[in-house]
Amino acid sequence: MTGKRKAIFVDRDGTLNYDKGYTHNLSDLKIYDDIIPLLIDYYEKNFLIIVITNQSGIGRGYYTVEEMESFNREIAKELIYKGIKIEDxxxxxxxxxQGCRCRKPETGLIEEAAIKYxxxxxxxxxxxDRESVDGEMARKLGMKFIKVHGYD
Structure with missing residues (x-):
């Protein structure tokens, strides 16, 4: 459809940044160097960069929404220095x-972003980084999937 925008939906832990397991401490933030050229390429083609991430550590009580948001702000700040703007x-x-529609590989997060933007x-x-999660979500929506770093 013309007029609509294109986006790159990027998984966070294990794709954008190293996954320490329920990653939320700022001291653990390390962005993968090899993801930067890929994101810059799409960003320069006017794709929105949107991070979509399962954060069950919140539901498990391991960290708060505020701690996660602080971590996300730091990711966005580091990427701005590299010429990449995270839209959301x-x-x-x-x-x-809990069987929710937003937990990947379900499609709720992408559908929500698609409406908003x-x-x-x-x-x-x-x-x-996961064929069984990110790849499966992409297939459900008929989207291209690029696997990086992966586990499966």
Whole structure:
């Protein structure tokens, strides 16, 4: 559809930054160097950069929404220095057993972002580290998936 925007939906832990397991401490923030050129390439093509992330550590009581938001702000700040603007962060705070629509590989986070930013999902891309989570979500929406660093 013309007029709609394109986006890169980027997983956070394990894709954008190193995953320490329920990563939320600022001292643990380390962005993967190899993701930067990929994001810059899409950013220069006028794709919105949107982070989508499962954050069950909130639902498990390991850290607060405020701690996660502080971590996200620091990611955004570091990427601005590298010439990349994160448009927004969308997260699921639920645990896997809660069965919500926003927990990846469900599609709720992308659908929410698509409405908020008038995004053309079919011409957008998912970047993630897990075929079974990020890749599955992309397939459910008929989107291109780029796997980086991955576990499966």
């Amino acid at each position: 962060f969308f997260y699921c705070p639920h645990t896997p057993d 008038d995004i053309d999902i079919s011409n957008s891309v998912v970047i993630g």
